[in-house]
Amino acid sequence: MHSETSPQRDRDAVAQTTRGVIELLEVLWSQGRDLTPTAPVSSSQLRVLYVLDRNQGINLRTLGEALGSAPSSVSRMCDRLHALGFIKRSTSPASRRELELRLSSRGETYLRDVRARRELGLMKIITSMPPEDQAALARGLNSFCSAVEAVGPRNEGRGSSAVESA
Numbered sequence: 001m002h003s004e005t006s007p008q009r010d011r012d013a014v015a016q017t018t019r020g021v022i023e024l025l026e027v028l029w030s031q032g033r034d035l036t037p038t039a040p041v042s043s044s045q046l047r048v049l050y051v052l053d054r055n056q057g058i059n060l061r062t063l064g065e066a067l068g069s070a071p072s073s074v075s076r077m078c079d080r081l082h083a084l085g086f087i088k089r090s091t092s093p094a095s096r097r098e099l100e101l102r103l104s105s106r107g108e109t110y111l112r113d114v115r116a117r118r119e120l121g122l123m124k125i126i127t128s129m130p131p132e133d134q135a136a137l138a139r140g141l142n143s144f145c146s147a148v149e150a151v152g153p154r155n156e157g158r159g160s161s162a163v164e165s166a
Contacts (some may be wrong), residue, residue, distance in 0.1 A: 048067065048081060049086060053109070057100045059092065060078065060101070076094050088102045
C-alpha cells in the first residue's frame with residue numbers, strides 16, 4: 001500500500017513546480033528591475049498604485065487593509081505619491097473627516113507605462129512557447145488568480161508585510 005495518495009503526490013508535484021516558478025520569477029523580477037525600473041516609485045509605493053487603480057476612491061484605512069500595512073506607513077507612502085503627483089486626495093462625500101484616494105492622470109500614465117514595459121518582457125518569453133502551452137498557462141494563471149481572491153492572502157500574516165518598511 002502506498003503511503004501517499006495520488007492526490008497528495010499531485011499536490012506535492014504542483015508545490016515543487018510552484019517553488020521553481022517562484023524562484024524563476026524572482027530572478028526575472030530582479031533582471032526586470034534593471035530593464036524596467038520603477039523609479040521614482042519604490043516597489044511598496046507601486047503596490048499602492050496598483051490597489052488604487054483597482055479601487056478608485058478608497059480611504060487610507062481600506063488601503064491599509066488591502067496592503068496589510070500599518071496606517072502610518074500607508075499615510076507616508078501616500079504623502080510621497082501625492083508629492084510626485086501620482087495620486088489625488090479629496091474629501092469623502094460620506095464623511096468630511098475622511099479622505100478618498102484616487103490615481104491622478106499622471107499616476108495612471110505611469111502605471112500604464114510600467115505595465116507595458118513589463119508585458120513586453122513577458123511576451124518575449126511567452127511567445128516562444130507553443131500555442132497549446134500558452135493557452136494552458138493562461139487557464140492556470142486565471143484559476144490561480146481566482147483562488148488568490150477567494151483565499152484572500154492579505155488576511156494572513158498580518159503585520160509582517162514588506163510594505164510596512166516603506
